[in-house]
Amino acid sequence: GAVVSQHPSRVICKSGTSVKIECRSLDFQATTMFWYRQFPKKSLMLMATSNEGSKATYEQGVEKDKFLINHASLTLSTLTVTSAHPEDSSFYICSARDTTGGYTFGSGTRLTVV
């Protein structure tokens, strides 16, 4: 089946530094990928929709300059958390719509900012 590879799975960074998270569709092309944030025991909250070759679409309340999204190819989207702070600590998950119509999720990245 469709596979979306996301890494790193865990990252600990110092406050003020930036962290890049990569999301790759391994056996299918994804013109659109989605980035979610999930707080402990909570639902997935859509942050932004990443479109290959164009600007990402951000949800209301999500800072574009803080969460930089790049979708440079049909199989790769990246999310960069810039100048991270402890409140940015969370579980970030990407997903892509696969050929079955379902959404395949990456394995997630647990970010801890200290």
Added chain:
Amino acid sequence: GQQVMQIPQYQHVQEGEDFTTYCNSSTTLSNIQWYKQRPGGHPVFLIQLVKSGEVKKQKRLTFQFGEAKKNSSLHITATQTTDVGTYFCAGHNNAGNMLTFGGGTRLMVKP
């Protein structure tokens, strides 16, 4: 905007008991999807329902889409400890290529 509500938030059952989670949307959906997320894991796609009144089964799991395409349910018969996790519904609206997730129902099964 579109809202998707899911109840209950939590459910404890004894192994062998049945379990149902319900999903309601504030707007009509083009389809609804169900996901399972194991503790510490990521959401895994279970199924998609598209047609009004559709019912689909996967072994002990029965998924139903309401006639008005605004609600859905997932029923598990004779739960097992392997069913533990959080079940999310997600509604795909007619306007855009986006899913709105319900809050999830966390299922705990006592052996």
